[in-house]
Amino acid sequence: MLSALIAHISKYVSLSDSDIQAIYKHTEPVNVKKKDYLLKEGQICRSNYFVAEGCLRMFFINEKGSEQITQFAIEHWWLADYMSFTMQSASKFNIQAIEGSVLIALDHHKQEELLKEVPQLERYFRLMMQRAYAAMQQRFKFLYDFSKEDSYLHFVNNFPGFVQRVPQYMLASYLGFTPEYLSEIRKKIR
Amino acid sequence: MLSALIAHISKYVSLSDSDIQAIYKHTEPVNVKKKDYLLKEGQICRSNYFVAEGCLRMFFINEKGSEQITQFAIEHWWLADYMSFTMQSASKFNIQAIEGSVLIALDHHKQEELLKEVPQLERYFRLMMQRAYAAMQQRFKFLYDFSKEDSYLHFVNNFPGFVQRVPQYMLASYLGFTPEYLSEIRKKIR
DNA sequence: CGGTCTCTTGACGGAGTTCAAAGCTAGTGG
DNA sequence: CCACTAGCTTTGAACTCCGTCAAGAGACCG
Numbered sequence: 001m002l003s004a005l006i007a008h009i010s011k012y013v014s015l016s017d018s019d020i021q022a023i024y025k026h027t028e029p030v031n032v033k034k035k036d037y038l039l040k041e042g043q044i045c046r047s048n049y050f051v052a053e054g055c056l057r058m059f060f061i062n063e064k065g066s067e068q069i070t071q072f073a074i075e076h077w078w079l080a081d082y083m084s085f086t087m088q089s090a091s092k093f094n095i096q097a098i099e100g101s102v103l104i105a106l107d108h109h110k111q112e113e114l115l116k117e118v119p120q121l122e123r124y125f126r127l128m129m130q131r132a133y134a135a136m137q138q139r140f141k142f143l144y145d146f147s148k149e150d151s152y153l154h155f156v157n158n159f160p161g162f163v164q165r166v167p168q169y170m171l172a173s174y175l176g177f178t179p180e181y182l183s184e185i186r187k188k189i190r
Numbered sequence: 191m192l193s194a195l196i197a198h199i200s201k202y203v204s205l206s207d208s209d210i211q212a213i214y215k216h217t218e219p220v221n222v223k224k225k226d227y228l229l230k231e232g233q234i235c236r237s238n239y240f241v242a243e244g245c246l247r248m249f250f251i252n253e254k255g256s257e258q259i260t261q262f263a264i265e266h267w268w269l270a271d272y273m274s275f276t277m278q279s280a281s282k283f284n285i286q287a288i289e290g291s292v293l294i295a296l297d298h299h300k301q302e303e304l305l306k307e308v309p310q311l312e313r314y315f316r317l318m319m320q321r322a323y324a325a326m327q328q329r330f331k332f333l334y335d336f337s338k339e340d341s342y343l344h345f346v347n348n349f350p351g352f353v354q355r356v357p358q359y360m361l362a363s364y365l366g367f368t369p370e371y372l373s374e375i376r377k378k379i380r
Numbered sequence: 381c382g383g384t385c386t387c388t389t390g391a392c393g394g395a396g397t398t399c400a401a402a403g404c405t406a407g408t409g410g
Numbered sequence: 411c412c413a414c415t416a417g418c419t420t421t422g423a424a425c426t427c428c429g430t431c432a433a434g435a436g437a438c439c440g
Contacts, residue, residue, distance in 0.1 A: 063336075123305070168386075187388080370397075376419095
């Protein structure tokens with residue numbers, strides 16, 4: 001499943017055979033079952049994960065003691081708590097598989113080594129970070145602009161396939177409201 | 191004021207004299223007065239701005255017709271609508287100076303040229319994007335975790351100097367509530 | 381089939397908004 | 411250096427969206 005990553009990188013920068021060998025040497029494929037954890041609160045986020053297949057969620061435990069989802073990651077996106085990853089300090093987030101998933105893990109120090117060996121990956125990761133950051137800027141706009149009802153409608157229209165893949169209560173959490181209220185919205189729409 | 195940028199870059203990667211010359215050639219210093227616009231809704235976000243001195247805000251006009259601030263940028267941070275910047279497509283955001291400011295502007299195509307001439311800047315910008323993205327991940331956590339009152343207290347504690355620099359109503363907008371409610375919170379604290 | 385997740389319903393309460401008006405403050409020009 | 415004005419902040423009352431709690435109905439998995 002490394003081929004999915006190689007294909008993805010190749011869309012942004014060109015790789016020689018020896019570059020591919022270097023990537024092969026520094027990354028580690030990881031197969032996880034539904035509900036397996038990749039990071040738990042209090043641990044250091046040691047790896048940056050590329051989703052080749054499947055789906056992850058990142059969440060934290062809020063002041064009331066319930067799980068609050070902040071991000072999903074589907075095929076061809078990277079996920080990590082980048083504060084913890086960069087500083088190698090304790091994370092306040094959890095990362096968990098929502099489906100059985102195939103991931104490529106890239107450890108912090110392995111990433112540094114790999115970037116030295118294959119410098120054009122600096123460009124690839126810059127573009128990935130820029131893409132992720134741009135998506136977040138858009139998301140902030142929606143968060144501020146839309147009512148909860150509109151947030152839901154917008155999400156459903158923009159990711160029609162994805163809505164089927166996760167339980168409703170996770171969507172509600174991600175969108176910032178309760179499963180009860182989501183139920184209300186869905187009733188209204190019918 | 192380019193020296194501020196050179197100093198900042200030098201914290202992350204090392205620059206030769208010719209690298210510095212290249213940076214000098216591709217960037218443009220911009221002096222703006224309070225309330226000057228750097229980007230207006232509908233325009234393409236052509237430049238990435240480094241704040242050497244001063245302060246910017248990014249905002250959009252929400253469904254009710256009022257300004258909603260999504261980001262501030264102070265000294266040593268970069269600001270752009272990265273979706274518009276990357277795709278060179280129309281932006282839905284505005285960028286405006288809150289104070290008289292000294293900026294370094296880097297146009298999209300100039301950035302591409304510069305990155306070709308000085309490849310280690312790919313690393314610098316990767317680190318900047320990663321830092322900005324990490325900050326956003328944290329911010330999402332706070333947004334979901336805190337009540338409006340706690341958001342305000344948290345912001346004041348974390349950026350004590352900054353609160354003096356902007357009008358209260360801009361803070362309220364950034365934190366996602368009304369100036370009236372902010373006034374209520376401030377009364378309660380006293 | 382039994383038990384544990386997940387989704388729905390309805391009653392109630394409260395954090396935060398809206399609207400309107402008055403009080404401040406700071407910038408500007410005379 | 412004062413006076414004027416526009417912009418900013420405060421107040422209070424009415425309202426509303428959405429959360430909380432509790433209980434029941436499905437749905438899925440071993």
